[in-house]
Amino acid sequence: MDSSPLDRTRAIDLLRTMETIRAFETRIEALFKQGLLPGFVHSCAGQEAIATGVCSRLDRADCITSTHRGHGHAIAKGIELDAIFAELYGKAAGACGGRGGSMHVADFSIGMLGANGIVGGGFGIAVGAAFAARYQRREQVAVCFFGDGAANKGTFHEALNFAGVHALPVVFVCENNRYAQFTAASRTTAVADISVRAAAYGIEGDSIDGNDLLAVIDATDRAVARARSGGGATLINMATYRHSGHYVGDAEQYRSREEVAASRSEQDPIQRFTAHIVAAGVVTESEIADVRLAVEARIDAAQQFAEAAPFPDPATAMRDVFTEAGS
Amino acid sequence: MDSSPLDRTRAIDLLRTMETIRAFETRIEALFKQGLLPGFVHSCAGQEAIATGVCSRLDRADCITSTHRGHGHAIAKGIELDAIFAELYGKAAGACGGRGGSMHVADFSIGMLGANGIVGGGFGIAVGAAFAARYQRREQVAVCFFGDGAANKGTFHEALNFAGVHALPVVFVCENNRYAQFTAASRTTAVADISVRAAAYGIEGDSIDGNDLLAVIDATDRAVARARSGGGATLINMATYRHSGHYVGDAEQYRSREEVAASRSEQDPIQRFTAHIVAAGVVTESEIADVRLAVEARIDAAQQFAEAAPFPDPATAMRDVFTEAGS
Amino acid sequence: MGSRRMTFGQATLEAMQYAMDEDPNVVVIGEDISWGGNFGQFRGLVDRYGPERVVDMPISESLIVAMAVGASAAGLKVVASMSFVEFTLGAMDEIVNQASKFRYMFGGQVSVPIVLRASDGVRGSSGAQHSSSLEGMFCNVPGLKVVAPSNGDDAKGLLRAAIADPDPVVYLEHKQITGQRSEVADGDHVVPLGSAKIVRPGSDISVVTYSNMVNHALVAAEELASLGVSVEVVDLRSLVPLDVATIAASAARTGVVLAAHESWTFGGFGAEILAQVRECVPDQSQLRTHRLGARSAPIPFSPTLEPAIVPGAADLVAEIRRILAV
Amino acid sequence: MGSRRMTFGQATLEAMQYAMDEDPNVVVIGEDISWGGNFGQFRGLVDRYGPERVVDMPISESLIVAMAVGASAAGLKVVASMSFVEFTLGAMDEIVNQASKFRYMFGGQVSVPIVLRASDGVRGSSGAQHSSSLEGMFCNVPGLKVVAPSNGDDAKGLLRAAIADPDPVVYLEHKQITGQRSEVADGDHVVPLGSAKIVRPGSDISVVTYSNMVNHALVAAEELASLGVSVEVVDLRSLVPLDVATIAASAARTGVVLAAHESWTFGGFGAEILAQVRECVPDQSQLRTHRLGARSAPIPFSPTLEPAIVPGAADLVAEIRRILAV
Numbered sequence A, B: 001m002d003s004s005p006l007d008r009t010r011a012i013d014l015l016r017t018m019e020t021i022r023a024f025e026t027r028i029e030a031l032f033k034q035g036l037l038p039g040f041v042h043s044c045a046g047q048e049a050i051a052t053g054v055c056s057r058l059d060r061a062d063c064i065t066s067t068h069r070g071h072g073h074a075i076a077k078g079i080e081l082d083a084i085f086a087e088l089y090g091k092a093a094g095a096c097g098g099r100g101g102s103m104h105v106a107d108f109s110i111g112m113l114g115a116n117g118i119v120g121g122g123f124g125i126a127v128g129a130a131f132a133a134r135y136q137r138r139e140q141v142a143v144c145f146f147g148d149g150a151a152n153k154g155t156f157h158e159a160l161n162f163a164g165v166h167a168l169p170v171v172f173v174c175e176n177n178r179y180a181q182f183t184a185a186s187r188t189t190a191v192a193d194i195s196v197r198a199a200a201y202g203i204e205g206d207s208i209d210g211n212d213l214l215a216v217i218d219a220t221d222r223a224v225a226r227a228r229s230g231g232g233a234t235l236i237n238m239a240t241y242r243h244s245g246h247y248v249g250d251a252e253q254y255r256s257r258e259e260v261a262a263s264r265s266e267q268d269p270i271q272r273f274t275a276h277i278v279a280a281g282v283v284t285e286s287e288i289a290d291v292r293l294a295v296e297a298r299i300d301a302a303q304q305f306a307e308a309a310p311f312p313d314p315a316t317a318m319r320d321v322f323t324e325a326g327s
Numbered sequence C, D: 001m002g003s004r005r006m007t008f009g010q011a012t013l014e015a016m017q018y019a020m021d022e023d024p025n026v027v028v029i030g031e032d033i034s035w036g037g038n039f040g041q042f043r044g045l046v047d048r049y050g051p052e053r054v055v056d057m058p059i060s061e062s063l064i065v066a067m068a069v070g071a072s073a074a075g076l077k078v079v080a081s082m083s084f085v086e087f088t089l090g091a092m093d094e095i096v097n098q099a100s101k102f103r104y105m106f107g108g109q110v111s112v113p114i115v116l117r118a119s120d121g122v123r124g125s126s127g128a129q130h131s132s133s134l135e136g137m138f139c140n141v142p143g144l145k146v147v148a149p150s151n152g153d154d155a156k157g158l159l160r161a162a163i164a165d166p167d168p169v170v171y172l173e174h175k176q177i178t179g180q181r182s183e184v185a186d187g188d189h190v191v192p193l194g195s196a197k198i199v200r201p202g203s204d205i206s207v208v209t210y211s212n213m214v215n216h217a218l219v220a221a222e223e224l225a226s227l228g229v230s231v232e233v234v235d236l237r238s239l240v241p242l243d244v245a246t247i248a249a250s251a252a253r254t255g256v257v258l259a260a261h262e263s264w265t266f267g268g269f270g271a272e273i274l275a276q277v278r279e280c281v282p283d284q285s286q287l288r289t290h291r292l293g294a295r296s297a298p299i300p301f302s303p304t305l306e307p308a309i310v311p312g313a314a315d316l317v318a319e320i321r322r323i324l325a326v
């Protein structure tokens, strides 16, 4: 973790992460539409600032829990691109040996405790990780990413209450993209700003523009510092927007083309960040172009790796149900 | 429902209900300690003002959901004493034919939708009843009684959020007796006053002294009026104290004798109410004594009824699993 | 009356409409329900009946079921979309401790007429949390009925019966067939719960099955016919109530029973089918009973692993050949 | 080494202490846990190990399990008291969708060493929500181990094994025996999961059972001995893994199997036991398989109804006499 001001190296690092997530999601979406990927996928394009900003302030040993829309979190936390790409193909070289797929990407070696196909599944797991860190006197933080829709699950309540009682080192980050599947948050959620709910648990609440990478970083710094210093949990509402449909293939009849276009053109977190760093003279346009080229090359390589990798041997299908090797 | 000021008739009605609950619980506790009752029982002695005050402001058609500590709710809502007494004995003449027992006393004909052995089980059921009333354009209210401990269940959150979104005619009444089983609320609950949580659902919160019958009535009137007029749900924290242990037999090592004694002598809702009405000249001491005598006689009669009633025939054990009669 | 080709999902939609037109107290609740459901099973309902009757729910599965219980005890009939069957696990307390027990433990005072519609089964790499079949759990819970149609026509008739039923019904719709087209009888019709159907008569072995495995069994039977093997396929249609008479009669005729399902073999419903056969077929001496289901693992994502855990038509063929030694 | 008389609950407490003394990463969480548990199974632990290690939880069952999953994936071993087994239903999503699948779906990256202790069974009018036995559900879930001891000595050894086990274990303690005294071996000992025990040898019939039904079976066997009937009682001790070899050997010896349990017959674990017997005993021609369990109803409160639904020793005697026609 580097808390120095935004110099060229840091800016390029941050940009590279956001661009990598965007390029990954764009590529995956294209491959899926061509019928080349199994299962189904949820793109986080448009929401890159949150994963990137938050994870940039975490140590490797800090943990995160993620969601069905979890590629960005995994990438920002540092998963190998080859491993995540191969996982989405269901290949043996995937992060989970092809067992998990898009909704279950995980890499415990970097504290990425798993995407989760169960909405709201991460709250208690993050609390458990924070509890373990506290118990073992490790100076670690757990971050739980979740959507606005997940904030209506009972698991939210149980986890935040306990985190509040025990002042656990956990940060609850709501990626509030205003929709859960095809339903606008206002139709199912009693409050617009999820951070209002912090008061119900005696914890700190914060609310920021989640498409503003620097605002994400600032809010994360405050919350992580609080967690590490024994000040307890924080609930942050980060406003954002998803550029693509709920899943790849979604007809998106629940929102207007104008709304999507406006967000893409005015709220795109990558555009906003690049505009900022160029204007501030930290990075040049051509450096940005270089980053993009390098990222594309990296994605190409990962795709090639994934495509070339073998599928798991069906004879291994019973392995790892239990810790003793299966047959 | 009578919203006139506290005249003699109303005061005696209210007192009779509280005294009936107290006498019922006292008798049940004694019978249980003698080993005469099956299963286990939870006494609500000390909390009578809440059940009595709230239910006194409801119509017969209004619904309530109750808890494992539900005898008072059932009695205040108007269950036949014979039926509840026989139910606790497991007799065929019991409110549920002896199928339910203490934790499952119900009488749907008077809107008593059941005590519940699952903590937090009533939240969604009350919301469902309120939803049905709204859908069928009935001017009805649902009241959900629950304990401070239940406020940490995820079901609380899911139900209150939905009630908030749809402004449903439901009143959530927290009987905050400061303990859940043997654990003080402060050790498991992030906020002391549960009504703080109302803001998380965009509904009204209220907090009162639940041992003050008149305060209970006032708060209920406000909430019920709001519900009936389309103003939506209310969450009320009602502070109270249980005189007995969590269940009959509880060694009560988690709280001091002094604490219990102080509450019994200073906070007893019945004593406080009688002191008030006598001081106000509404009812005389001798009228109060008459009420008590009549209540004792009624409890005696119910006990005799229950003891004399036959047990269900084992041959009927498979009835009512499904609506078609079983064998 | 005639019939039309439509998807299983559309067939259920017709049943919903008959039920909703008939009884204004039938309401439908579920997440994103006004957007039509994952397989179009609810498409257009909100336009026809309005958002007060077709209610979009928050992501709050335990509330969905609890609310259905409360509303149905108060006079409504509630069809709740649970989306993927794994999400019912988040409402298991409400399903088992409340819905299934309400009528009995309250001494018959109320019924709980709710239908929980849930999509189960594998559909090509949906992963461990979106591929399971959980009827093994539901069937072990007294007070729940469990329905698992294999085709659109039955789906329509069984859903009509499920909504008309006064008690809680878990209605399982297999993901792989909800979007598939088949002939569905016109007009209103009811398939009573508890009526199995012999969808292909045969004399060498009785495959007793339900849901999409019926379709696999029909494929397998066709293939085995070319080897001279005559397979009888019994489609249970509802698991609770279970039509033991039809199973027992088939078993008595063929003498060999294979209970087959997609869900896990160990502790699964196939064992119950076989136990029933053993209890009901009078002459046990010649009877042979077998079962086929998923191996005991969560359903893997990878296209090469999924079919190694969950059986399909080819596995049925292989198992029947092994059993009959052909 | 000697032994001492103590309750089943106290025996488990000894196992907890050996485990906690050995490994500082073993923590215990549960509602009111510092008050010792409903049957004293946790008494004194908080004094010995402190409130950071023996943690009182809010009434938040789904959090309890999810937190156990997260904490165990992060290096702890968590024993979670679920109190009554019906409360696990409020955490079924966490048990099935997370705990049981974590290791497999993440490709073996982590294990989830948690033990969920839950009190099941009838204990005299505890009512519909506090009397059930739910092993039928748990055993159908791949990735979960399931333990159900019948006596204090096994309870101690099996709990020791469960805590040592790297995977999620559901540890079922029957309410009727948790407070009962019996001889428990001194010192540290382990009963490996998957090892059934013949607790009474016999030659006429094999009663294959577990949990408190073992005790009923022993009573029944004693009574039947006076009629000249020799009953073998097989105590499974763990249901997953299941010691099929011991069951099959007993079945082969006696030729008649009665699978017995307190939980519901229909869709229950007894059917699985019988299916295993049919699959593993080589000579099927003379084999007879039967089962006894609860009738399909929620458990009623009334003292006259409860025993009409849930079987006990007298029902076992009657059933065995019916089967053997004596």
Ligand SMILES: Cc1ncc(C[n+]2csc(CCOP(=O)(O)OP(=O)(O)O)c2C)c(N)n1
Pocket (backbone or CB within 6 Å): A067, A068, A069, A117, A118, A119, A120, A146, A147, A148, A149, A150, A151, A175, A177, A179, A180, A181, A246, C031, C059, C061, C083, C087, C090
């Ligand atoms: C327990 C559960 N219920 C429902 C679903 C189906 N589902 C998948 S994503 C989703 C919407 C989630 O919305 P939100 O939390 O806002 O996340 P977003 O998709 O917007 O990132 C739903 C309802 C699920 N996966 N799990």
Ligand SMILES: Cc1ncc(C[n+]2csc(CCOP(=O)(O)OP(=O)(O)O)c2C)c(N)n1
Pocket (backbone or CB within 6 Å): B067, B068, B069, B117, B118, B119, B120, B146, B147, B148, B149, B150, B151, B175, B177, B179, B180, B181, B246, D031, D059, D061, D083, D087, D090
């Ligand atoms: C889901 C569930 N978890 C745990 C229990 C065990 N239990 C019964 S009563 C109780 C305490 C309830 O506390 P509170 O809600 O404050 O009600 P009170 O007993 O104080 O009236 C607990 C934990 C239960 N019955 N149901």
Ligand SMILES: [Mg+2]
Pocket (backbone or CB within 6 Å): A147, A148, A149, A175, A176, A177, A178, A179, A180, A181
């Ligand atoms: Mg969202």
Ligand SMILES: [Mg+2]
Pocket (backbone or CB within 6 Å): B147, B148, B149, B175, B176, B177, B178, B179, B180, B181
């Ligand atoms: Mg309390």
